Amino acid sequence: MTRRYVEAIAGSHADIYDTRKTLTVGLAIMAGLAVEAFPGVFRSMPASIHPVVASSLVFGTVVGFVLNFCFQIGQRKRVTLTVDPIHLDTEALRQFIEERGSQWGARRDVVVRAEFAVRELADTIAHACKSRGPMTFSASFDEFNFDIELRYSGEKFEVTDTRPSLEEIVESDDGARRLSGFLLRRFADRVTTSGREGAWVVRLHFDH
DSSP states (O other): OOOOEEOTTTTTTHHHHHHHHHHHHHHHHHHHHHHHHOHHHHHTSOGGGHHHHSOHHHHHHHHHHHHHHHHHTTOOEEEEEEEOGGGOOHHHHHHHHHHHHHHHTOOHHHHHHHHHHHHHHHHHHHHHSOOEEEEEEEEEEOSSEEEEEEEEESSOOOOOSSOOOHHHHHHSTTHHHHHHHHHHHHHSSEEEEEEETTEEEEEEEEEO
16 A cells, blocks of 8 residues: 655644644743742732632643633644555554544544544445545544545545445445445534546545
């Protein structure tokens, strides 16, 4: 399997992201120390905010939370993986999602659902949609969304709300595709397919 990571956004901003984390921790610690170093300044502040500023631990924690929230706003991380469908390795795909989800701090339940969905989708596209040429997976994440996009050439992947019968799965040419489309609707919060003339894009969305 040909495996290539392209750090489209996550890579280009990796150093910035690490700097933000360091800055958040550093300023939170400095804020707490400032309360201990200059107690008179903080005691002179309005009484309504004394519960926050009178304690170095509380003030430092609040500053850390506020900075972390501000630095996360609008920050979206994205990576891309190119896969050869002829030598498909679904375990490598699982590890790809596992590693990125862990690095980005995505919730474990969301990552597990995304792992299953990606493996199921890749296997179906490679074997039931007659994929031609490489398949390209893109994964992106922010504090509210975990999105996966697959671009490929081949037959269209259909999404359905109706589970196909056993006879339809066995006897129909598109039975496997329909079953996969049904399963993915159970695991992803939203599944869409778009494209034309044999070039398709399947998008999986997971609420976070």
